[in-house]
Amino acid sequence: MAKKKTIRSIPQERTPMREQAPQARAKNFEEVACGYGLEEALRESERCLMCPDEPCISGCPVGINIPAFILKITEKNFRGAYDILTDTNLLPSVCGRVCPQENQCEGVCTVGESLEAVAIGRLERFVGDAAIREGWTNIPYIEPNRFKVGIVGSGPAGMACAADMAKAGCDVTVYEAFHQAGGVLKYGIPDFRLPNEVIDAEIDNLKKLGVKFECNTLVGRLFTIDQMIGEMGFHAVFVGVGAGYPTMLGIPGDSLNGVLSANELLTRCNLMRAKEFPDYDTPLPMGKRVAVVGAGNTAMDATRVSLRLGAEKVYCIYRRSRTEAPARAEEVHHAEQEGVEFHWLTNPASILDDGKGGVLGMRCVRMELGEPDSSGRRRPVPIAGSEFDFAADLVVYAIGTNANPIMGQTSSLKLNKRGYIDVDENLAASVAGVFAGGDIVTGAATVIEAMGAGRKAARSMKAYLGIRDAGLPYLNRSGTGAGTLFGIDTRERNFARVRVA
Ligand SMILES: Cc1cc2nc3c(=O)[nH]c(=O)nc-3n(C[C@H](O)[C@H](O)[C@H](O)COP(=O)(O)OP(=O)(O)OC[C@H]3O[C@@H](n4cnc5c(N)ncnc54)[C@H](O)[C@@H]3O)c2cc1C
Ligand code: SF4
Structure with a gap:
């Protein structure tokens, strides 16, 4: 049996990540931070104490089972680490790069009370990048149901909601005003922090789930939310248009x-x-x-x-x-x-x-x-x-x-005083069948919070449509009784795990 780790026995220093030199990188758009190599990832993974109370999990807005994925890294089972990450997080390579981990998982890491916290984000990026390199994806077999779901906006909130609804068997179409999907990840965050190829690789996984993307489609001008529900046959709509005004x-x-x-x-x-x-x-x-x-x-x-x-x-x-x-x-x-x-x-x-x-x-x-x-x-x-x-x-x-006024001007959705979409605690908006989340509800926030909102809205949407939901979408922790994959109870009738690559 492995010897129990203590704060004294783990590597005391956080493993640094190689970076381009400042003078060189200020003249190019290549990534600043080069990511961990194998040795660095293995060394950093050794710093996780595998604490029984796992405070890092509650520090993550989508509840990634952090100690479990880090354990897989120590075992050199990187595919296993990827499987655990994608149980709850659609975009590990993105989140490993841009999440404010210091205020989230790493902010509550036990190691951080005495030394520098475990570099959870860097390890997540290491695994996410390995998946892109190796072409790993986890695509479940999906039995289609009769529901048609529309998603307005292809940022992290829209993508997370689209993924969960597609996995539940819905026919999902994402409408995006720009000519490319990705939201702020694509149009805002520069390549030297988040290369476009990384976003595209993660969006490809959504397409493999059957999600359709209709770009160059400004909802509110080409058609309205009310038309989507009333005339276009959508049974439910998620609005994740961000706050880019x-x-x-x-x-x-x-x-x-x-x-x-x-x-x-x-x-x-x-x-x-x-x-x-x-x-x-x-x-x-x-x-x-x-x-x-x-x-x-x-x-x-x-x-x-x-x-x-x-x-x-x-x-x-x-x-x-x-x-x-x-x-x-x-x-x-x-x-x-x-x-x-x-x-x-x-x-x-x-x-x-x-x-x-x-x-x-x-x-x-x-x-x-x-x-x-x-x-x-x-x-x-x-x-x-x-x-x-x-x-x-x-x-x-x-x-x-701020919120772009187009949604308020062209739909009967109720807005709050600041012009953001008014939702209840389940992210249901004032029009039946319409849900909203991400920056268009909270104002400017973070990628992972937007994804958390997209997933929460998907859960409410499933309840609204009468689709069975495990009720445990965020955590795949021991003791819950049921395994979840991509947040879906693996006991569900229409669900089976198929590893396509
Ligand atoms: C420059 C910049 C840097 C950032 N850096 C970080 C960071 O390092 N870490 C971090 O965690 N967060 C960061 N953020 C914040 C984070 O990116 C946002 O909180 C997050 O992207 C919000 O996600 P969202 O899905 O709600 O909206 P967005 O990402 O804004 O996506 C909304 C999408 O909806 C589309 N859309 C809008 N209106 C319509 C319409 N009428 N019809 C169809 N489509 C429409 C938009 O074109 C856009 O693609 C940054 C934000 C910016 C602007
Ligand atoms: S809090 Fe830190 S040390 Fe504890 S399990 Fe999480 S990552 Fe590992």
């Missing part, structure tokens, strides 16, 4: 040429491949001195994309201090390493006109932190007489996004 600051100079939202910059660069201009016919304003306003993940992506597009100077302007920055610490660190100049406690007052309708620079004011506001963060207060100007030719706003 940009916010502008509303200061003088907002409408100058050379002021754009981070979403526009990132979409042009990532989805429309402006970074490969002229091979791709997408224009993108190139700034020599770029000021990005905001300090969330989107802002970090915008600063780092600007560097890679050839900017000589990139500034990040944020009205609070580094401690309050909403971006993952790792992203801020990477941006700093690559040469982004951070101006904390600095607020834009106006954008200066170059006299030809373009941007000459920015006028900012220094801030200090006052009393905490309703969010619990200390409120930034302007310091009188501290205005200063600096030169810039491109200004990018990354100060948050």
Whole structure:
């Protein structure tokens, strides 16, 4: 029998992940973090104590059986690790790269109380990437039922809901406004953090489940949600359209040429491949001195994309201090390493006109932190007489996004005061048969939370349609009595495991 591990007996240091050098990577769109190799993954997996109370599982929004998949890695059974991951998580390669693990599973890892937490995300990525390389997929035999389900939006929320409904036997069609599926994973998060091939490989698994994708389809314009339910024969619809409507600051100079939202910059660069201009016919304003306003993940992506597009100077302007920055610490660190100049406690007052309708620079004011506001963060207060100007030719706003009003304008769905879709605790919207989840319900959140919402909505949809559900969709833990695969009770009549590759 294996000797019980203790905090003293495991490798004390977290296994580092190789990265491209900052100077080299700031000039290319290759992935920054190279991922673990075999030896590194095996070493890191040894750091898991296999704690009996498994706090990491509850720290994961989709309840991945983390110790079980890590155990499989220690046994060098990587396919087994993949099987466990895909019991609950559709996108291990994506989540291993972009989930804020430090606030989720790793944030509650027991090892983290004395040493650095087990690198759960890196191990998840290792297994997910092995699956892509080896072509592994887990496709169940699905007995079709008579239900037709429509999914609006192909981001992580829509994909997770589509997967669960397809596995339950429904005929699922995903409608996507853009020409490619993937949501923010595709149009927002740049290749150097999440390569498009990784997303495509994981979307292929959905297609193998029988999910159909209809791109270039803006629901609300081509047809409405009410028509989907009333005329197009859908028995249920999930709305996962995200919250991609940009916010502008509303200061003088907002409408100058050379002021754009981070979403526009990132979409042009990532989805429309402006970074490969002229091979791709997408224009993108190139700034020599770029000021990005905001300090969330989107802002970090915008600063780092600007560097890679050839900017000589990139500034990040944020009205609070580094401690309050909403971006993952790792992203801020990477941006700093690559040469982004951070101006904390600095607020834009106006954008200066170059006299030809373009941007000459920015006028900012220094801030200090006052009393905490309703969010619990200390409120930034302007310091009188501290205005200063600096030169810039491109200004990018990354100060948050809102719900696109199109859903509210074109359907009878009830919205809340902030314009997001109003749902009950089961994610049912105000129209019978319509469910919603992800950023369009919560406002901007995370990939894994959106996936968790998609899965929860699928469960409610099954109840609404009268499809039997195991009631245990998230966990495949010992002691539950039943095994689940992809979150489906393996005792279900229409379910059998078929390993196709
Ligand atoms: C630049 C950026 C970086 C981020 N980085 C991270 C990160 O590192 N880690 C993390 O966990 N989270 C990150 N996030 C947040 C995360 O990506 C989102 O919370 C998540 O993608 C939300 O998923 P969703 O499915 O609700 O919506 P989205 O991913 O926004 O997908 C919605 C989809 O619906 C489509 N759509 C919209 N309206 C319609 C319509 N009318 N008809 C048809 N289709 C429509 C959109 O085109 C889009 O493809 C980031 C977000 C951004 C913008
Ligand atoms: S909390 Fe950390 S050490 Fe404990 S089982 Fe989870 S990953 Fe392993």
